[in-house]
Amino acid sequence: MSDPATAHETHEAREALIAAARAVRAHAHAPYSRFAVGAAVLDEQGRIHAGCNVENAAYPQGWCAETSALAALVAAGGKRVLAVAVCAVAAEPGTPVTPCGGCRQKIREFAADDCPIYVADAHTLVASFTLGQLLPCSFGPAHLERP
Numbered sequence: 001m002s003d004p005a006t007a008h009e010t011h012e013a014r015e016a017l018i019a020a021a022r023a024v025r026a027h028a029h030a031p032y033s034r035f036a037v038g039a040a041v042l043d044e045q046g047r048i049h050a051g052c053n054v055e056n057a058a059y060p061q062g063w064c065a066e067t068s069a070l071a072a073l074v075a076a077g078g079k080r081v082l083a084v085a086v087c088a089v090a091a092e093p094g095t096p097v098t099p100c101g102g103c104r105q106k107i108r109e110f111a112a113d114d115c116p117i118y119v120a121d122a123h124t125l126v127a128s129f130t131l132g133q134l135l136p137c138s139f140g141p142a143h144l145e146r147p
Helices: 011-025 065-075 101-108
Strands: 038-043 048-052 081-087 116-120 125-130
Touching (some): 011 038, 011 048, 011 065, 011 081, 011 116, 038 065, 065 101
Parallel strands (some): 081 116
Antiparallel strands (some): 038 048, 038 081
C-alpha cells in the first residue's frame, strides 16, 4: 500500500478523488441555484471523504460541498487533508470553479499550503492549484499555538 502522505501524487489516486467528487455531485440539494457541486478530500490515512452542497430556502443556512466533505472527514476521525477535488460545471465551459473564500479557510484548518486542489467539471480536470495559491498569507492553527 502506498504512503497516504504521497497517495494523492499518483494519477490513479487523483482520478479516484475526482471521481468521488463527481459522483457525490449527483446528490447535491441545489433547488434554488441549480448549481450542483461535489467535493472530496483525501485524509492522512488514505481515505476519501465526499460531500455535496446543500441549499436551504433561508440562503445563508446552506453549506458548500467542501464543508460537507470536511464534516465527513472529521466524523470519520480524520485529522489532515492531503488533497482536495471539487467538481462543478461553470456556465462557460473550461472555467475553473474553485472553493469559495470561506471554504478555502475551512480547508486551511486541516491542510498545509502545498495541499493540491484539483478542479474538475463533469468530464475533465480543468485546473490544479495549491491551497497556498488560492489562500496566500493565510491564517491557520499555527497562529494560535503558544510556545
